[in-house]
Amino acid sequence: MRWMPLAKKEFRGVVRYKATWLLVPFLLLWGYQPNYLAYDVLGSDITLVYLQHMTGPILVLGTLLLSYQTVLKERSSGSLKFPLGLPLTRTDVLLGKIAGRTAGVGAVVLVADLLMAGIGLYQYGLFSPLGFVGMVVLSLVFVGVIVSIATAISTVFDRTITATAGTFLLYLPLFVLWDNFLVAEIRTRLLPVSNEQGGGTETQLSGNQETMFYLIDRFEPMGNFQVVTNWILDAGNASTGAVSALASTNPEQAVFGGGDIVATAFDSVPFVLHEGFSVVWLVLWAVVPFAISWVTFTRGDVL
Amino acid sequence: MSVPAIDIQNLTKRFDDTTAVENLSLTVEQGETYGFLGPNGAGKSTTISMLFDYLRPTEGTIELFGNDPQTDGVAVRERMGHLPDPYSLYDGITAREHLEFVIDTKRADDDPAELLERVALTDAIDKKAGEFSQGMQQRLALAMALVDAPDLLVLDEPFSGLDPHGVRTVRNIVETERERGAAVFFSSHVLGQVELVCDTIGILHKGALITEGTLQDLRDGIDADEEDSIEEIFVEYTDDSVRAVKEEVVQ
Numbered sequence: 001m002r003w004m005p006l007a008k009k010e011f012r013g014v015v016r017y018k019a020t021w022l023l024v025p026f027l028l029l030w031g032y033q034p035n036y037l038a039y040d041v042l043g044s045d046i047t048l049v050y051l052q053h054m055t056g057p058i059l060v061l062g063t064l065l066l067s068y069q070t071v072l073k074e075r076s077s078g079s080l081k082f083p084l085g086l087p088l089t090r091t092d093v094l095l096g097k098i099a100g101r102t103a104g105v106g107a108v109v110l111v112a113d114l115l116m117a118g119i120g121l122y123q124y125g126l127f128s129p130l131g132f133v134g135m136v137v138l139s140l141v142f143v144g145v146i147v148s149i150a151t152a153i154s155t156v157f158d159r160t161i162t163a164t165a166g167t168f169l170l171y172l173p174l175f176v177l178w179d180n181f182l183v184a185e186i187r188t189r190l191l192p193v194s195n196e197q198g199g200g201t202e203t204q205l206s207g208n209q210e211t212m213f214y215l216i217d218r219f220e221p222m223g224n225f226q227v228v229t230n231w232i233l234d235a236g237n238a239s240t241g242a243v244s245a246l247a248s249t250n251p252e253q254a255v256f257g258g259g260d261i262v263a264t265a266f267d268s269v270p271f272v273l274h275e276g277f278s279v280v281w282l283v284l285w286a287v288v289p290f291a292i293s294w295v296t297f298t299r300g301d302v303l
Numbered sequence: 304m305s306v307p308a309i310d311i312q313n314l315t316k317r318f319d320d321t322t323a324v325e326n327l328s329l330t331v332e333q334g335e336t337y338g339f340l341g342p343n344g345a346g347k348s349t350t351i352s353m354l355f356d357y358l359r360p361t362e363g364t365i366e367l368f369g370n371d372p373q374t375d376g377v378a379v380r381e382r383m384g385h386l387p388d389p390y391s392l393y394d395g396i397t398a399r400e401h402l403e404f405v406i407d408t409k410r411a412d413d414d415p416a417e418l419l420e421r422v423a424l425t426d427a428i429d430k431k432a433g434e435f436s437q438g439m440q441q442r443l444a445l446a447m448a449l450v451d452a453p454d455l456l457v458l459d460e461p462f463s464g465l466d467p468h469g470v471r472t473v474r475n476i477v478e479t480e481r482e483r484g485a486a487v488f489f490s491s492h493v494l495g496q497v498e499l500v501c502d503t504i505g506i507l508h509k510g511a512l513i514t515e516g517t518l519q520d521l522r523d524g525i526d527a528d529e530e531d532s533i534e535e536i537f538v539e540y541t542d543d544s545v546r547a548v549k550e551e552v553v554q
Contacts, residue, residue, distance in 0.1 A: 004407070005408045009393065078389045082405075084356070087376075087380045302358075303358060
């Protein structure tokens with residue numbers, strides 16, 4: 001692994017950049033959302049729900065902003081000549097950059113997770129250690145996914161302004177509007193029964209159409225992250241946050257309506273909607289952008 | 304006979320409608336110091352970029368120690384050191400960390416302090432590069448190029464931003480590297496220094512190599528006097544108006 005020294009250098013660059021650490025208070029503020037239902041159902045494991053919240057839009061935006069110029073900026077400044085002038089392949093350079101950035105942002109997430117764990121421990125008592133490890137590992141995987149996406153932006157665009165525009169054009173539809181607008185709109189149009197009756201999952205769609213709806217619902221990385229972390233929390237197979245998923249399975253305790261739980265819509269959950277499949281989706285969200293970066297970066301001129 | 308350090312044959316590089324390098328052929332033997340001169344925009348940096356596979360040739364071939372820098376890049380660059388131009392160091396990490404990055408990547412065992420001593424930058428070993436003056440940056444970048452005693456040292460404008468002490472340091476390093484047996488290929492505008500250290504000089508103009516040889520060969524090529532400086536010879540070769548008049552006279 002010739003790219004390890006590059007990853008180490010990249011890691012140092014990220015963790016020594018003061019703005020990186022601004023993420024910690026924002027993540028804590030965003031993550032800490034006490035909820036009666038979650039506490040009633042999960043007890044002290046509500047701390048893990050806070051960890052799930054932290055891996056949300058703020059982390060995505062922060063990671064994108066810290067990484068979307070990783071190749072582009074070095075290409076225009078000439079810094080990229082140093083790693084490319086060393087005995088590294090172009091693939092090594094990409095791997096080193098992605099690994100180092102993931103470790104750098106991951107260190108910030110780890111500190112935030114530990115601080116949140118301390119708060120939860122103090123406030124609610126001991127939570128599941130295994131669940132905590134699972135949440136932390138998945139958060140780091142998620143950071144890797146976002147860094148991979150940002151690196152793809154950084155290699156595809158050759159001007160800062162277009163890369164910035166590309167970042168926001170990706171961020172808004174995929175991480176903000178997907179659930180709140182697109183999926184909500186499909187739900188309104190295609191699942192009229194469920195909406196009129198207030199949040200249930202009865203539908204007039206055929207099985208295949210419904211499978212497709214749930215696949216669209218959990219297409220983006222955040223949805224898959226939530227499916228897998230809900231699995232850890234045993235909150236239900238849903239692409240919404242754990243609190244919303246719990247509200248669906250515990251409607252009598254919920255203050256607000258919940259998100260769609262797959263198990264309530266099917267007699268037998270299709271294979272592609274199994275939680276394990278969301279792990280595959282998450283991995284694909286890292287691999288496909290990497291492949292785009294690789295194709296762009298390894299062919300033709302690189303400066 | 305050993306393979307050349309650099310063997311470029313019929314190299315052409317085009318960017319859309321612009322031809323940056325045209326049908327360039329040159330050879331640098333192992334142990335040779337080659338001064339690659341040319342006015343701004345002549346194609347020197349483009350050529351050097353193709354040596355390191357930053358850019359890929361439109362036509363022609365490059366071989367470094369008999370290897371193709373595109374397909375055998377790792378093996379080739381293990382034997383090379385590069386001072387690029389332009390470049391930017393990594394602001395957030397120290398001089399020592401810059402060197403450790405190169406040393407670790409090359410799997411070498413150099414001592415960062417010794418490398419910095421060679422470029423007279425020992426005092427700044429634990430300072431971040433973001434605090435460096437232009438001259439200090441140039442010294443650090445040169446130290447990075449010297450890691451693992453490369454067989455081919457490629458220096459793009461090595462005197463850029465240096466004070467007279469720095470210029471002398473670079474010249475001494477080039478001489479030391481040549482004595483060690485390394486090939487040195489460098490481009491520069493500081494013609495007086497080129498004259499002092501180079502075995503061979505090539506002048507690139509508008510992407511084409513217009514002359515090549517020892518300084519005496521270059522003088523002979525334009526019937527220059529012995530006392531003519533390399534600057535005068537360079538201008539003679541690259542000044543389009545002078546060239547036009549000469550061509551007219553010949554006709």
